[in-house]
Amino acid sequence: MIRYSIILVFCFFMISCGSAPSEAPTPVTPAQPEKAPDAVELSKPLNNTTCLEAVNTNQVQLTWTPVTSATSYEIKITNLKTNVTETKAATTSPALISLVAGETYAWSVVSKSTKTSLTATSPVWKFFFAGTGESSLAPNPAQLLSPASGESVDAVSGQIKLSWKATDADTPFESLTYEVYVGEDFAKVALGEVPKIKSTSSTISVPVQSGKIYYWMVKTMDSKSASYSSVNGFRVN
The missing domain is CATH 2.60.40.10 (Immunoglobulins)
Known part of the structure; x- marks a missing residue:
């Protein structure tokens, strides 16, 4: 009887001294997907109009509304006669671009951010760059x-x-x-x-x-x- 009592006490001691239950693993928060900066709204020259405002004869001022989510911009401007596209870097609006007078151009602005490789592009606008003293040359847009x-x-x-x-x-x-x-x-x-x-x-x-x-x-x-x-x-x- 004494032997059985000792065995029961020993088993209880072994159970009491067992290893503590392991803690539940800390859930891992999934990484947030990258978010592109906002696309800008273009301002001037107005879409489908004749641009008469020249700086130093052959430069036109492109203007858009900056967005806080962008740290820099890229201007894409295409001469629709030659179909040649130029890309210009800009840190803010406005930006001065040298153009050939008497040509029609399409332009857009790409928003970029140092926080992500994603970008956002504005709508494409078009304008005729009349240059100095050529206000009556371009027909009205159809x-x-x-x-x-x-x-x-x-x-x-x-x-x-x-x-x-x-x-x-x-x-x-x-x-x-x-x-x-x-x-x-x-x-x-x-x-x-x-x-x-x-x-x-x-x-x-x-x-x-x-x-x-x-x-x-x-x-x-x-x-x-x-x-x-x-x-x-x-x-x-």
């Missing part, structure tokens, strides 16, 4: 009439008709000529990177496919200069 932006249209024999209105203060309407850009990629249309359709009238018909979305833009030209319309989109039923 007003796109049909199809209206966002409209759904029915094709006739696989084609739809595009129509627009253009004016020029110093050139008769009949003397204006046009280049029409149509495609399924908004950015390529806006930068004139799709095949152009030449026209001497303000109405043309273009081939389309049912169920697709198309974008279009019109370049209006007189004997000396040109202007670009906004980019409209439409869906084919």
